Amino acid sequence: MVPTGTADVLLRTEGRAGFLTLNRPRAINALTHAMVLAVDEALTAWEHDPDVTTVVIGGAGERGLCAGGDIRAIHDDARDGGSASAAFWRDEYRLNARIARYPKPYVALMDGIVMGGGVGLSAHGSVRVVTERSRVAMPETGIGFVPDVGGTYLLGRAPGELGTHLALTGAPVGAADAILTGLADHFVPSTELPSLVRDLTRLPADEAVARHSAAAPPGVLPAQRDWIDACYPAESVEDIVRRLLDSGVPAAKETATTLLTKSPTALKATLATLRRARTLATLEEVLDLEFRVSCGSLTGPDLV
Template sequence: MRQQNVWRLMSRFNSFRRTNIILQHLRMSKHTEAAEDVLLEKKGCAGVITLNRPKLLNALNLNMAQKIYSQLKKWEQDPETSLIIIKGAGGKAFCAGGDIRAISDAVKAKQKLAEIFFKEEYILNNAIASLQKPYIALIDGITMGGGVGISVHGQFRVATEKSVFSMPETAIGLFPDVGGGYFLPRLQGKLGYFLALTGFRLKGRDVYRVGIATHFVDSEKVSMLEEDLVALKSPSKENVADVLETYHTQSKIDQDKSFILEDHLDKINRCFSANTMEQIIENLQQDGSPFALEQLKVINQMSPTSLKITLRHLIKGSSQTLKDVLTEEYRMSQACMRGHDFHEGVRAVLVDKDQSPKWKPANLKEVTDEDLDNYFKSLGSNDLRF
């Protein structure tokens, strides 16, 4: 009898242990999964950030934004860390944007993810811009939306022949955020307005030519470049710039190829200098060239609301500080979450993938100035604070 009891107790203990081990594994795998979507390492004189969601093209989520921010702050104070490098894993993308499907799902489920995510993301963008140490973004691959936010505000941005830059937000009922209202209107002529409204993709050396990147390096040399940067001894910004310049000068890929928009810059400057979307469209129609008509076709597929808020935002942002721009973008992001077009854009592009969004309002003239004003209204105590 006693033996039976002992046996029963042991078997209960064993199954309890088994359950515990399984739970522990689940916890660990969950933890590992969360821990590994961004790798933070100290190598030589550098803090190295690796965005590590290659299957999702290193899309940025809340966990990643929070971890990068807190690590940046630590490295900024650490006398042993002289520079910070950020890169993407997997060879395809640096970072293809924010995890917008998860955000849309959370809004529909009445969860607060969108409130928190945009706040943390924009605070991180500002921290990168005001960082007191050299920050080098290796944008070797797809760099869109949120990926632009964690690179373009840094001091050094290295493009390669594999770089693809785009701000495609007007196609999903959003607007070029992450400081887009600050850096886009500061590109040459009206190029930033064109890129913001059409989502046009720039590739390879062209990303450098427009000033999105500060240097251009052959993709196969990027790991050597990283090794050389990491090996520097207490470098100054000038030392870092020298290393980057050496690699940049050695790169011959597409050196003699002309800028893809070279022949269209006058048209872009002329057509996109208007203060209203209606006038931009009229300018493109009047121009009538194949290039202008192609842009017209693209613009007509975009969310009318997104087009109008984007244009107003860029015009305002051209004379604002980055902090002011990000504060405004936070207001706009929350208004987009409350609206129809963002969720419809995510459905059409990422969920059903039918690429046929039904925008509301469906055309520009139905988007009133009063509608637009609502996107820029203060959120009071919920406004973004740095």
């Protein structure tokens, strides 16, 4: 079977690689249900194609890989009962699990903005590349929602309480901090991406990436670990905010102010989901948990 792609998901093969390009640049390649299905179809075809040994996913335009799901469509659907959103999430989460288990190298070029559903399409891959332009985030609490697409699985396994901090605040991280928290593997300067893509057509993925990888510019999270790890183990969101305010650290107090602008329901649901995700053994179990939480959010008043 030769995958055909769509106007929003461009497909091509060159040499040993199959290339997926999300192609909604005006929307920072925000995901639709049709795009999820097109990506899944391509992965099926290339999994069984002996000529394709590596899959590469990237985004059209200069702004980023993918800004997440189509929030406007989800909001409108929630007012109509939410059945379309539930179907979208079911297929999207299955795709996330498939990417994590894909038998061939799956190279995600996480250049620019990578948020929400974009994290699901990239951070479960086997070879995750960030650049100096990368801004990786799970910003769902800002819209009255909960991190999904396996985000609580990934953040729940970040060092210390870094994942809790990122899940509750929705703060974006750069390349070094994405690598530190387990959302990415390799730093490649954005100017090297065209050469990396060429090498991926002729070399094994690990070898191609190694030729272009470098040390990432320093991140900000290491300097914040002390107060993050001290404040976020608190039992409740209210206690976390109290610890942040009482810490005496300006950055912690600013974080408390940020949390107070978000939906209390979304924050509480996020904290509970993240802590439950830490106890589950597999990504599939966490995705099942997130699916139940996501569907439940459709009936709440806080979804923007």
